[in-house]
Amino acid sequence: MIRPDRWLPGCCLLMLVWLVGCHRAEPPRFVFSQVPENLPSELQQAVQDELIKQTGTFLQPKLLLAEGETHQDLLRGQGVYQERCVQCHGVSGDGNGPFARYLYPRPRDYRKGIFKFASTPYGYRPLRDDLVRTVKQGVRGTSMPGFSLLPEADVQSVVDYVLTLGRRGELESQIIEMADSDSAVNTEEVKSDLIPAVLTRWSEAEVAEVFPVSPQPRLTxxxxxxxxxxxxxxxxxxxxxxxxxxxxxxxxxxxxxxxxxxxxxxxxxxxxxxxxxxxxxxxxxxxxxxxxxxxxxxxxxxxxxxxxxxxxxxxxxxxxxxxxxxxxxxxxxxxxxxx
Ligand code: HEC
Ligand code: HEC
CATH class of the missing domain: 1.10.760.10 (Cytochrome c-like domain)
Structure with missing residues (x-):
């Protein structure tokens, strides 16, 4: 005979485990930049849809790649980022993590593609190696820590993740401009003009490393x-x-x-x-x-x-x-x- 006093407590326990233990937190989402308020809501939506089409979502991020470039495991990079960087640099790389407002200088907003400590000329993107060096060494005298003890593969993949967020942000502002001036978002033009414009700036930096004009003398x-x-x-x-x-x-x-x-x-x-x-x-x-x-x-x-x-x-x-x-x-x- 089935006796409720035997199975009921077990069932309740299972329900409890399901509700408390197995309940997954919502994954974080990328926030979108402030889309100009003068854009009608359907255009704002079109900007966001296009950005997702080209650069993926939090769960399936996509790095925009120039010809000949490859990348490391982005989900691994995302894991490192979520564990060690997001508090300051924010889920979307906007430099607005929960700690950011207490920090000076502020954590970098990657989405402009502007980085300070570059070996390229003023106004250029940095080399990928510059970002690797910054992540390993940190920025002395600021809250940006050095991650010299991370395994090399973690450093390389988190740098690719930083690039993913940065290029996504650069493309976003370009798509917003397109929506603003053309009152439409044209996928073909995004692919043929906007993405190459973002990527060219990165590839031209890779061949623009600045070396001293004269060799270093003895400093006396x-x-x-x-x-x-x-x-x-x-x-x-x-x-x-x-x-x-x-x-x-x-x-x-x-x-x-x-x-x-x-x-x-x-x-x-x-x-x-x-x-x-x-x-x-x-x-x-x-x-x-x-x-x-x-x-x-x-x-x-x-x-x-x-x-x-x-x-x-x-x-x-x-x-x-x-x-x-x-x-x-x-x-x-x-x-x-x-x-
Ligand atoms: C405690 C806060 C904090 C954490 C954690 C942190 N950063 Fe930073 N980061 C900063 C600050 C602040 C700056 C800006 C320094 C400046 O402007 O001189 C910065 C700057 C940077 C820069 C830009 C350097 C440049 O040349 O402009 C990169 C790239 C970067 N961080 C990557 C990372 C990565 C990757 C992680 C995680 C592995 C991380 N940061 C973790 C605070 C942090
Ligand atoms: C228009 C103002 C301005 C002038 C002129 C200027 N600097 Fe600077 N300098 C700055 C600012 C602002 C920073 C800090 C940048 C930052 O946010 O990291 C800086 C940073 C630096 C740094 C980097 C320090 C570090 O922490 O790594 C050096 C070195 C430096 N300046 C040397 C010079 C020298 C040498 C000259 C003259 C040939 C010069 N600066 C002229 C504004 C100036």
């Missing part, structure tokens, strides 16, 4: 002295202050992502873009993308040795605290994050 106290003079006469001190600390009242600017920024305190002992002479050379010669730090490639093209003198001076400034030269506090108030 004489080069530091010459560098100091150049620093004061070539306009560096206008932003970085005479002592390189950036403590001038005018030192306020905005970056390409719409956040406050200011010229680096070169005495902080923490060069964000790395402290090899070559890193500092590239920051000065190439400038820093997305920020007011200009390229001096043109201004100094006839005096390549001055760039190395400036490198020597910047490195000596960076080192000064270690030698007991602690600068006095300056005029600039600490950064106050937006509410």
């Amino acid at each position: 106290t004489d080069s530091v002295e010459r560098g100091k003079k150049a620093f004061l006469s070539k306009g560096c001190s206008k932003c970085h202050g005479d002592d390189g600390r950036g403590q001038t009242a005018e030192n306020r600017g905005a970056d390409a992502w719409g956040h406050q920024t200011r010229a680096a305190d070169l005495t902080s002992g923490m060069l964000h873009g790395g402290n090899r002479p070559l890193d500092v050379y590239r920051r000065i010669f190439n400038g820093i993308n997305g920020t007011p730090m200009p390229s001096f490639a043109n201004a100094l093209k006839n005096e390549p040795e001055t760039v190395w003198d400036l490198v020597a001076y910047v490195l000596s400034l960076t080192d000064q605290r270690r030698h007991g030269n602690i600068p006095t506090p300056g005029a600039i108030k600490p950064y106050v994050p937006a509410k």
